[in-house]
Amino acid sequence: MASPLQPSPTILLPGLPPKTLVGIDLITFTSTANFHGIRDLPEGWHFLYTGTTESLSLRCGAWFYVGDIGKAGIGGNDNALVTRNQRPGPEIYIWKWNSDTESLASLKADSDLDSQAAMRYKANLGAVWQNGGLFRYRSRVSPAMLSNQSGSTQNEAPRMEEDTEPEESGRRDWQQLTDRISPSLLSRVIGNAELDVDGHPRWMVTSAGTANRDADHIPGLDQPAEGQDGKAETSGEQEREFGFLPVDLKRTWREGAIGRERTEAAQDRSWALGELILVYSSSVTGEITVDERTGESQLLGELQFTFLMVLTMMNFSCLQQWKRLLELILTCRRAIVDREEFMSEVVRLLLRQLKRCDDVEGGLFEIDGDEGGAFLRNLLTKLRRSVDEVVENGAGSTVKAELDKLEAWVKEEYDWELKRESIVRRGMLQLEDGEEVEMEMDDNDEDEETGEYAPLVVDLDEGNTMPEEEVEDEGTPDIDDMRY
Structure with missing residues (x-):
């Protein structure tokens, strides 16, 4: 345990009202009067969000990285986003509650008042720690810990021994769900990061955020009202539009394609997937070729980002983009062989995500009216058939190996049968009165x-x-x- 002179990575939340919904990564809890922040943050990505109520309020959160942000993701240009203004020393993040916006705002470096406040909060960190005002980071929270959310260290050692294995599993789950997220991805999807008083970047997201294609445009209500000077009036900060990858499932063939080529491209979307990867791939320095791994990382990172925003914020637009990406990728045939590593990682990631579906309030499949996950079940059934037809030597295919694991899990968890020959699609049904139809x-x-x-x-x-x-x-x- 770090001493007060060298505190572990900590996030302070001064002014946070009691009974506020707080979530960090895979856990949520309700704040108490003595809750002032979270200590012992592990290295890597974290997503902290709040809501005034547990269900019906707007949720506001932000992504931030503990440690060397240059290690986040594998994007070729990510190192350029390492903050130059970051000072050496312990990582202390200070997000103060803003009662006007009912959200957490970071202290700004260009404000003298914020700089003075940051020095004061840091100087008082040891006293807050000793008074039990800091909640120790957990990837999973047991009922006993929920009853002691103020951060008190009483009886903490026995709980640590009991929860060692689930805690390690929870941290591993979170790391595997975020290992493809990079600063370049967040800047593309959300917008440029804001820097706090110590130069730490954070990317803000709200549950109301949306991409333009998913927004409900109502004539007369979309345009802001005009003031006396004829200029548009705006109230508060404008909601930033998500910059998702442009997935067009209605046109998955090259321009100028006709006849059979269009038909095949509509059934096998490998060409559309390859074009999307190519557009978002970086050029190799000093060469004409491009590194398509960066484009693949952008797709994988967006799959992770959109799912986690559904998991934590219940964001509708992110749910739609997650489904669009899956429909594009899982309906590819040639890519099963040509992009074997990428396709196997998508299937592996999907299994990890499905294992966390119950964390979504109301269930992941039900919030969009997809009763029983019919959308995903149909996609996996098509993928199963494609893999069986395309892969000649099934024993050597990593895609088949990962799909076998996913198939076994959904069979046990949801009773899904992915092999079409095992499903009775037409037959006679006997009614209660004995009539057969x-x-x-x-x-x-x-x-x-x-x-x-x-x-x-x-x-x-x-x-x-x-x-x-x-x-x-x-x-x-x-x-x-x-x-x-």
Whole structure:
């Protein structure tokens, strides 16, 4: 344990009202009158957020990094974001409660009052520690600890012995859920970081944050009101729009593609995935080639970010982007072989995320009306079939190995069957009165190529009575939408 002269990484929260919902990483609790902050923060990413109530209030939070931020993620340009103004010494973060915005605000370096306040809080840190005002960081909280949220150290040693294994597991879970998040990713999605009085960066997020594509635009209400001078009036800080990766699932083929090429690109979205990775990849210094690993890290990091914002903030827009990314990636076929390492890491990450789904209030699948996770179950079923068809030597495929683990877990946890041949899709059902009726699954059309998925045959010669000259003027008939 660090001495008062050399305190461990600590975040102080002066002025935080009692009975405020506080969350850090994978735990939440309600603050008490004697709660003044959290000590012994481990190295790595952390997300701290608050809400005035547990469910119906706006949640405000921020990402910050303890330790060398240059180690965060694997982006090639992340080292440039290491703060130059950061002073040597123990890492003490001070976020003061702002009663006007009902959120935590960091002390600013350009304010003399904030600088003086920071010195005062740091000088008083030892007394706050001794009085039990600091909550020791935990990745998981037991009921006994929840009853002692003020940070008192009484009987702490026995609890540490009892919770050693779950604590290590919780920290490992959080590290695996954030290991692809980088400063460049957060700056792209959220916006530039703000620096506190000691030069520590933090990236602010609220539960109301949204991307433009997910926002409900109501005519007449989207535009701010005009003042007397004719300029638009704004109240408070404008909500920053999320800068998500542009995933367009309605157009997954190259420009100019026609016929079979478009059909195949619509069924196998590997080309669209590759283009997205290429756009967000960095160039290799001194060479014409690009390092696609940086683009892959951006996708993996955004998968992690969006899921955790659903987990902690219940952000609707992040849920939609998480689903769009999964639908793009899990419907790829060629990428199973061409991008084997990337695809296997996506499947491995998805399993880690599913294991935390119960942390979402109301359940991850229910908050978007996806009863029973039908959306994800269908995607995993398609991926299972693609892997079985594409991978020739299944024993040597890491994608297949990771998918086997995921399949076993969802089978045990949700009773999902991912192999289509094991699912009865059409058959006779006997009713209570003994009558038998034939039943068929609603989502069977695509696989059976029936209904709206039935092949369309067009006879280009029958009924064509136009003169030959007019046919030539009309050009070649458009067959872009033909299915093969």
